[in-house]
Every structure is written in C-alpha cells, then in structure tokens.
Amino acid sequence: MSRNGLLIDYQYCTGCHSCEVACKNEHKIPRGKWGIKLTEVGPYQIEGDKWEWNYVPVPTSLCDLCEDRVKNGEKPTCVHHCLGQCMEYGPVEELAKKMTGKGKKVVLFAP
Amino acid sequence: MVKEKVLERVGEIVSKITKEWKHVNEDGSYTVRTCGWSPPGDHPVGCGMKLHVKGGKLVKVEGDADHPITQGRLCIRCLTLPEYVHHPQRITTPMKRAPENRGKDIWQKISWEEAWDIIVPKIKEYKAKYGAESIVVFGGTGRQACLYYYPLGFASIGTPNVCYPWSGWSCYGPRCSITDYILGAGYPEIDFAGTYPDRYDNPNYVVPKWIMQWGKNPLMSNPDGFFGHSLIDLLKRGTELIQIDPRMTWLGTRSKYVCQLRPGTDTALALAFINVIINEELYDKNFVENWCYGFDELKERVQEYSPEKVADITWVPAQKIREVARFMATEKPGAIQWGLAVDENPNGVQLGHAILSLCAITGNLDVPGGITLGPPAALLGKWRMETRRNLSPELWDKRIGAKEWPALSTAMATTHPDETLDTLETGKPYKLRMGWFNSSNFITPTCSAQPDRWYRALKSLEFNVVQDLFMTPTAMAFADVFLPLPTFAEADGVVVTHFGRNAVFLGAINQALRVGDTKSDIEVCIELGKKLHPDMWPFESVDDFFSKQLKPELGIDFNDLREQFIYQPKYEYRKFESGKLRSDGEPGFNTVTGMVELTSTLFEAWGEDPLPYFQEPPYSPVSTPELFREYPFVLTTGARKFTSFHSEHRQISTLREIDPYNEMEIHPDAAAKLGIIDGDWVMMENMFGKCKAKAKLTPIIHPQVVHSTHGWWYPEKPGEEPSLFGVWESNINTLIPHKHIGKLGFGCPAKQMICKVYRIEEGV
Ligand code: SF4
Ligand code: SF4
Numbered sequence: 001m002s003r004n005g006l007l008i009d010y011q012y013c014t015g016c017h018s019c020e021v022a023c024k025n026e027h028k029i030p031r032g033k034w035g036i037k038l039t040e041v042g043p044y045q046i047e048g049d050k051w052e053w054n055y056v057p058v059p060t061s062l063c064d065l066c067e068d069r070v071k072n073g074e075k076p077t078c079v080h081h082c083l084g085q086c087m088e089y090g091p092v093e094e095l096a097k098k099m100t101g102k103g104k105k106v107v108l109f110a111p
Numbered sequence: 112m113v114k115e116k117v118l119e120r121v122g123e124i125v126s127k128i129t130k131e132w133k134h135v136n137e138d139g140s141y142t143v144r145t146c147g148w149s150p151p152g153d154h155p156v157g158c159g160m161k162l163h164v165k166g167g168k169l170v171k172v173e174g175d176a177d178h179p180i181t182q183g184r185l186c187i188r189c190l191t192l193p194e195y196v197h198h199p200q201r202i203t204t205p206m207k208r209a210p211e212n213r214g215k216d217i218w219q220k221i222s223w224e225e226a227w228d229i230i231v232p233k234i235k236e237y238k239a240k241y242g243a244e245s246i247v248v249f250g251g252t253g254r255q256a257c258l259y260y261y262p263l264g265f266a267s268i269g270t271p272n273v274c275y276p277w278s279g280w281s282c283y284g285p286r287c288s289i290t291d292y293i294l295g296a297g298y299p300e301i302d303f304a305g306t307y308p309d310r311y312d313n314p315n316y317v318v319p320k321w322i323m324q325w326g327k328n329p330l331m332s333n334p335d336g337f338f339g340h341s342l343i344d345l346l347k348r349g350t351e352l353i354q355i356d357p358r359m360t361w362l363g364t365r366s367k368y369v370c371q372l373r374p375g376t377d378t379a380l381a382l383a384f385i386n387v388i389i390n391e392e393l394y395d396k397n398f399v400e401n402w403c404y405g406f407d408e409l410k411e412r413v414q415e416y417s418p419e420k421v422a423d424i425t426w427v428p429a430q431k432i433r434e435v436a437r438f439m440a441t442e443k444p445g446a447i448q449w450g451l452a453v454d455e456n457p458n459g460v461q462l463g464h465a466i467l468s469l470c471a472i473t474g475n476l477d478v479p480g481g482i483t484l485g486p487p488a489a490l491l492g493k494w495r496m497e498t499r500r501n502l503s504p505e506l507w508d509k510r511i512g513a514k515e516w517p518a519l520s521t522a523m524a525t526t527h528p529d530e531t532l533d534t535l536e537t538g539k540p541y542k543l544r545m546g547w548f549n550s551s552n553f554i555t556p557t558c559s560a561q562p563d564r565w566y567r568a569l570k571s572l573e574f575n576v577v578q579d580l581f582m583t584p585t586a587m588a589f590a591d592v593f594l595p596l597p598t599f600a601e602a603d604g605v606v607v608t609h610f611g612r613n614a615v616f617l618g619a620i621n622q623a624l625r626v627g628d629t630k631s632d633i634e635v636c637i638e639l640g641k642k643l644h645p646d647m648w649p650f651e652s653v654d655d656f657f658s659k660q661l662k663p664e665l666g667i668d669f670n671d672l673r674e675q676f677i678y679q680p681k682y683e684y685r686k687f688e689s690g691k692l693r694s695d696g697e698p699g700f701n702t703v704t705g706m707v708e709l710t711s712t713l714f715e716a717w718g719e720d721p722l723p724y725f726q727e728p729p730y731s732p733v734s735t736p737e738l739f740r741e742y743p744f745v746l747t748t749g750a751r752k753f754t755s756f757h758s759e760h761r762q763i764s765t766l767r768e769i770d771p772y773n774e775m776e777i778h779p780d781a782a783a784k785l786g787i788i789d790g791d792w793v794m795m796e797n798m799f800g801k802c803k804a805k806a807k808l809t810p811i812i813h814p815q816v817v818h819s820t821h822g823w824w825y826p827e828k829p830g831e832e833p834s835l836f837g838v839w840e841s842n843i844n845t846l847i848p849h850k851h852i853g854k855l856g857f858g859c860p861a862k863q864m865i866c867k868v869y870r871i872e873e874g875v
C-alpha cells in the first residue's frame with residue numbers, strides 16, 4: 001500500500017499557525033502538545049538584502065494524516081486552512097514528483 | 112426574470128454549488144455558512160466559513176472552500192472562534208452599576224427593558240437640559256460597529272458628537288480623506304482580482320509586476336478588508352514585492368527590494384522616488400499631460416529631495432532609492448499598497464499625497480494589475496450619510512472641533528479626536544455629560560494617545576453606556592450600564608470589504624446561534640432609535656433593514672444575499688476615461704480641477720502647502736537631539752501579530768499560548784550594551800509614559816530603533832481599580848503624545864517617537 005505524506009513548500013509558509021490550531025481543534029489536542037508544530041530558522045542576514053527566515057511546520061507523532069477527514073473525501077485540516085496554501089497531501093510518490101517542480105525550500109513529511 | 116437581469120447587471124453569483132446557507136444534519140446539529148467580521152476577528156475581510164452548531168454550542172469552524180477570496184483558508188482568530196463564543200468570562204446579559212461603584216466589580220444583572228428604562232430617560236434629560244451635544248458616542252477600530260456607531264449617534268441618540276478617539280484620526284480616515292482631496296475617488300487598493308469570481312484567471316486581469324507595501328504588513332493585519340495572504344497568491348504568480356518598512360519583515364525576505372527607513376521619514380523617501388522618476392523622464396507622459404494638475408510645480412518641489420540628501424534623512428542608500436524608483440517606473444503594471452504608517456504620521460497627509468502622485472505619474476491608476484479606485488459613492492454608504500439629516504444645521508455646527516479643523520471635518524463626519532479630549536478636560540466650548548462607548552476599549556493602548564490622560568478626563572462624564580463582549584478595562588472604569596454584544600456567529604449582518612469604499616464583495620453574516628441575552632449593534636440602533644427618533648427608523652426588523660439597504664442598490668433583499676452568499680460588484684477600469692468617477696458623468700477625476708491634483712487646490716484653501724513636503728517627526732534624533740541623548744531609541748509601535756485584533760483575544764488561551772505578553776523588538780547589539788538578553792522584561796520610557804514588555808532580540812530592526820506591539824491588557828489580572836486588568840502595565844500608547852498632529856488635523860506620531868529602554872526585574 002502506498003504511503004501518504006505532507007509536502008510543504010516553505011518558501012510560502014508565513015508562520016501563521018493555522019495548521020497548528022486547526023490540527024489541535026480537529027484532534028482535541030490540549031495546550032502544550034501539538035499534532036504539527038512550527039519551527040523557525042532565522043531571521044538572519046546572509047548578505048546585503050538577502051536574508052534567511054523560514055518557518056517549517058513539523059508533524060508530530062500525534063499526526064494521523066487526518067484519517068477521518070480523508071475518509072470523508074476532505075483534505076487534512078492543516079492543508080485545508082493553510083493561509084499560505086503551501087501544504088499538500090497525497091501519496092508520497094506523487095508528492096516527490098511534485099517536489100521536483102518546486103523551488104529549493106520544499107520538504108516532504110511522511111508521518 | 113427582472114431579478115435575474117438585475118443580478119446580471121450589478122454582480123455575479125459566485126457560489127453556484129449550493130444556495131443553502133443553513134443545513135440541518137441528521138443528528139439535529141446544523142451547519143451555517145457565513146462570512147466573518149469582528150467581533151471577534153478583524154476588519155471586514157469576510158472570510159468564508161461554515162459554523163457547526165450542536166446542542167446549542169458552536170463546536171467547529173471550517174473554512175469554506177467555495178469562497179472566491181479565501182478559498183477555505185482561515186486564520187487562527189477564526190479557528191478559535193468557539194473558544195471566544197463560549198468563553199466563561201463573556202458577558203451575555205445587560206448589567207448596571209451605581210456610579211459611585213465605577214471601577215469596582217459590583218454589577219447587577221438586568222433585563223433589556225430595565226436597561227432602556229435607565230438609558231432613555233437619561234438621554235432625554237441631557238438633551239432637554241444641556242442639548243444633545245452634551246452626549247458623545249465613541250467608536251473603535253475596524254469592528255462591525257464601524258458601520259453603526261455614526262447612525263447610533265446621529266439617528267438613534269441624536270447627537271452630532273461621534274468620536275473616533277485616536278489622535279489625529281490616525282487610522283484609515285486620513286488615507287480616505289487624502290484620496291478624496293487628491294483623486295476624488297473611493298479607497299485605492301491594489302488590484303488582486305478581488306471582484307472576479309474566477310480571480311487571477313480572469314481574462315481582464317493582469318498580474319502586477321510589482322507591489323510595494325508602504326508601512327503595511329497585510330499578512331497579519333488584513334487591512335481594511337484586504338485578505339493579506341492574497342499577496343502570497345500573487346508571489347506565486349510572479350509578482351515582485353517591495354517593502355518600505357523600518358523592519359526586515361518575513362515578507363521582506365521574499366521581496367525584491369526592502370527600504371529599511373528611519374521611522375517617520377517616509378515622505379522624504381517618496382519625494383526622492385518622484386525626483387528620480389521625473390528627472391530621468393521615466394514618468395508616464397501621456398497620463399501626466401491628460402489627467403494631472405500641477406506637474407511642473409511638483410517637478411520643481413522634488414528638486415529639493417535628491418537621493419543623496421534623502422539617503423541622509425532616511426538611512427536608505429541613494430543607489431537603492433534610484434534602483435527602486437527606476438524599477439517602479441519602468442515595470443508595468445504595479446501598485447503601491449499604503450498602510451497605517453501613512454495615517455500615524457503628522458507628516459502623513461504629505462506622504463499620502465506623494466504616494467498617490469507616484470501612482471499617478473507611473474500610470475498605474477485604475478488599470479488592470481495597478482491600483483483600483485472605488486466609485487465616488489460607497490457601497491451601502493447612502494443610508495449612513497442620510498442619518499445625518501436627523502440633525503439640524505445648528506446642532507451639526509456644534510460638532511466638536513469642526514470649525515477649528517475644516518479639512519478633517521469636511522471629510523469625516525466625526526468630532527476632531529484631540530479637540531474632544533481638550534473639551535473633556537476643559538469643559539469648553541461646553542461640558543460633555545454622557546458617553547456611549549460602542550466597541551471601543553480605548554484606555555487600552557489601541558486608539559487613543561496618552562490613554563492615562565483620557566482616563567482622567569473621562570471621569571468627568573456623568574453617565575456612561577458601554578457595549579462590548581467582555582469586561583474590558585474601559586468598561587470596568589466607566590460603564591454605568593453594560594450592554595452585551597453578540598459575536599458575528601450570533602447575529603445577522605453584512606460584511607462589505609473596505610467599509611464599502613472600494614468593495615470587492617458584499618457577504619452575508621448569518622446567525623448560527625445566540626449565547627445569552629445580547630443585542631447586535633444594528634439591533635440596538637433600531638430599538639433605541641424607535642424610542643427616541645422613530646421617524647429615522649422605519650424598519651420592522653433587522654432583515655427588513657438590510658433588505659431596504661440592499662434593494663435600491665443591488666436589487667436583492669437580505670434573504671437573496673444569504674442564498675447567493677456573496678456579491679462581487681463588476682469592476683470597471685479606466686473610469687476616469689468613461690466618466691464613471693464623477694457624478695456629472697464627465698471624464699476625469701472628481702476633484703476641483705477634474706484631474707489628479709499633484710498640486711492640491713484644497714490644501715491651499717485650508718492654509719496648507721499645496722505640494723508635498725517632508726517634515727521631521729516632532730521628536731527625533733534630528734528635531735530634538737538633546738532629548739534624544741536621554742531617550743536614545745526611535746520607537747515605532749503597532750505592528751500586528753496573527754494572535755489578536757488590537758485589544759481583542761487577550762483571554763483566548765490558545766492564542767495567549769502563542770503570544771503571551773506584550774513584546775518589544777530590539778537589535779542584539781543595542782540589547783548587549785544594555786545588558787538585556789532575549790526574554791528579559793524591559794521598560795520603554797519617555798517624557799510621556801512608560802510600558803513593560805518582553806524583549807525579543809532580533810536583527811530585523813535597526814540598532815537605533817525599537818518596536819513595541821500594542822493592544823495589551825491582562826484579563827487574568829484583577830479587574831478592579833487601580834489595576835483595571837493591568838491596563839497601565841504594558842500601555843505603549845502612554846508614550847504617544849496628545850495633539851502632535853499635522854496642519855490639517857490628521858496624523859499622530861505613534862510610529863516615530865523616542866524612548867529609552869532598560870531591564871527590569873519584575874514583569875507584569
Ligand atoms: S494532517 Fe491532520 S493530524 Fe496531521 S498535522 Fe495535519 S491536521 Fe494534524
Ligand atoms: S498554515 Fe501554512 S502558512 Fe500557516 S504556518 Fe502552517 S504551513 Fe505555514
């Protein structure tokens with residue numbers, strides 16, 4: 001059976017926290033725990049106007065890829081609500097193919 | 112069918128998928144489709160969502176994928192809506208308190224009937240004894256109340272004194288007024304294909320080559336109804352971004368150019384851009400010749416602002432000024448998105464004038480992918496204007512500050528904010544006796560300068576009514592009667608982006624449930640209005656009210672709107688050619704000269720320089736070098752976070768988990784010199800006040816600048832005086848001085864003050 005995953009094009013992840021909170025709502029995750037959690041790299045200057053500043057949401061072991069929603073034909077709630085529309089869900093093979101068409105700041109999780 | 116034709120003409124139905132706005136599920140739960148607008152949330156963005164109600168509780172919020180703008184996306188303020196709606200501290204019944212108990216948590220629950228029985232005779236008494244002008248209605252920023260607090264004052268109560276208390280009216284009002292004076296049009300917004308159901312794919316649409324955010328960070332602020340993450344949509348489609356900002360924001364790291372300027376020097380920068388574009392003959396000659404007035408004067412004026420000179424003023428290198436100016440002038444189409452930094456600046460009218468001039472001379476006004484312009488009349492604005500007919504000309508003349516500030520009072524129907532504080536303090540020209548606070552919590556650091564001064568002055572009011580959802584510091588300090596408001600999930604309404612002044616859509620707000628015994632703004636307006644000025648309120652119900660507003664303009668009633676969900680008015684480009692910008696139908700702009708006034712005829716008449724000029728902030732390293740030695744940082748305030756809308760949301764634990772305290776940003780080098788490490792509590796202090804915050808060390812800010820967030824109070828702290836929920840602990844607006852405003856009455860220095868910073872042992 002094919003494995004599913006989450007592709008995140010973090011060039012466009014604005015650090016809005018919607019994935020975190022949507023996931024907490026869906027799975028009733030209490031304060032202090034997360035199903036997906038933002039990490040931050042930067043901000044720091046590389047040179048001149050070039051800066052590094054990335055947010056990357058990382059799914060945790062509580063992530064079940066929104067099994068129930070997906071069964072109902074819906075998208076995972078983090079993907080659905082993502083303000084940057086930078087998350088995709090699907091079979092990892094397909095997502096890996098999609099990755100090749102994207103920029104450098106892209107990551108694939110298979111939680 | 113006639114109706115169908117009308118729809119054809121004025122708008123397009125987006126949501127053909129389902130016309131059902133309320134769906135009852137098998138288990139008795141139900142789902143209501145709606146659009147959001149604070150309370151709680153933010154400006155009229157109107158994001159689409161589905162609210163699931165089960166057993167009388169809002170159990171789930173899901174973004175509506177069919178919404179043309181938001182497409183299912185939601186921010187965390189709406190994702191936490193159930194927490195807000197069912198919060199144990201919410202107030203859901205009217206309450207009264209004896210005047211001697213102000214500041215104490217001694218309330219008595221009452222019915223609405225009882226509330227009216229207290230309020231109505233009071234209003235009648237003040238009107239009879241002292242005149243209606245002795246009553247003042249205060250409004251706030253951005254909530255639905257913005258549509259209703261003027262009518263509440265003018266038509267329900269009958270006073271000419273409606274006040275937005277922020278010094279220099281420093282939010283949206285200045286930009287709208289400047290646009291009025293210079294272009295004679297509705298609010299200018301970047302073209303983000305907002306009126307097209309098929310959005311960016313519409314054949315009439317052109318993706319902008321560039322968009323410049325000028326003192327604006329829309330990702331968090333969703334300003335005026337612009338859905339901030341539309342910028343990400345455009346980035347993906349190849350638009351280049353340019354930031355004019357004292358901070359290197361996240362958006363800045365995704366931008367082609369960032370001009371990290373000294374706070375408050377914006378007008379000099381704008382004039383230098385114009386200097387380069389004119390002197391290098393890069394401007395749109397055709398547009399300037401045919402549609403602009405006073406170009407030669409502007410050309411002469413900008414000679415005073417060479418890139419070299421302006422580099423010294425602004426800290427932006429001359430070479431970068433040239434590059435950005437050339438890029439703006441040669442890449443078409445493009446657009447400038449001006450932000451609150453235009454309003455919160457005593458030199459802001461000149462900045463706004465210069466920015467609009469830049470848009471004009473680069474040929475980007477009202478073209479696809481450029482800057483859209485609203486028609487002269489606001490969508491659903493007619494009724495709001497008409498409510499003024501309830502006031503006699505003599506009464507209207509008594510509006511506080513109207514005579515002293517003709518430019519402001521021509522464009523805005525309110526009092527002058529700073530004059531209103533003066534009136535409260537001095538009793539001149541007459542004593543104010545009653546206050547009505549409609550969704551305005553302005554002793555928290557939101558929309559007043561020196562809130563401590565307002566706090567003392569407001570004590571002179573004899574009787575106060577406060578409408579809100581929680582017990583706020585303002586309500587705890589002043590309310591004699593507290594009237595509870597519902598959230599947007601709990602009452603019917605409409606949302607119109609940009610407050611109707613260049614709306615991309617009009618959406619239905621549908622009641623999904625009602626917690627307790629609350630009344631919405633419009634319900635209060637109608638009920639109170641019927642008791643005091645029944646002729647102004649010939650509406651049977653809220654439905655009837657909205658239908659009567661919608662019918663003449665759109666040909667639909669409220670129920671049609673619910674079913675159609677959203678109307679996107681048809682947008683027409685180049686209205687200055689087709690005559691659709693002027694009421695007489697002639698081509699041109701709706702200004703005195705019929706042109707874009709690069710040289711303003713009105714400014715001259717009001718005793719102001721007709722051309723834009725740069726003026727140093729009232730306090731700065733240049734204008735007050737002595738003071739700057741004592742207060743060696745430039746202080747800028749008010750950049751937003753995802754976790755709150757001004758003073759809203761401070762009691763929502765999911766959001767406080769993300770942003771627990773007021774935060775100030777300081778450069779690591781500056782912090783090291785002061786012995787401050789990341790996460791330390793610090794005090795920002797100047798001649799006017801002080802404010803506690805957690806230090807965040809970050810290289811995104813210049814070593815000589817610090818930034819503080821705003822809107823902080825601590826609902827978990829004691830509510831009674833003197834604490835008032837800790838409202839004086841992190842009150843950044845106590846550092847912003849009263850009445851340091853521009854010549855026309857606009858703009859306070861909230862983004863360009865000075866302060867010192869020191870580490871403190873104890874936080875809040
Ligand atoms: S896929 Fe579902 S469970 Fe996994 S992180 Fe996203 S929202 Fe949470
Ligand atoms: S919702 Fe999307 S944009 Fe927002 S933080 Fe998560 S991944 Fe980033």
Ligand code: SF4
Nearest residue numbers: 147152158186188189
């Ligand atoms: S921007 Fe956020 S708060 Fe405003 S309506 Fe949309 S989701 Fe709600």
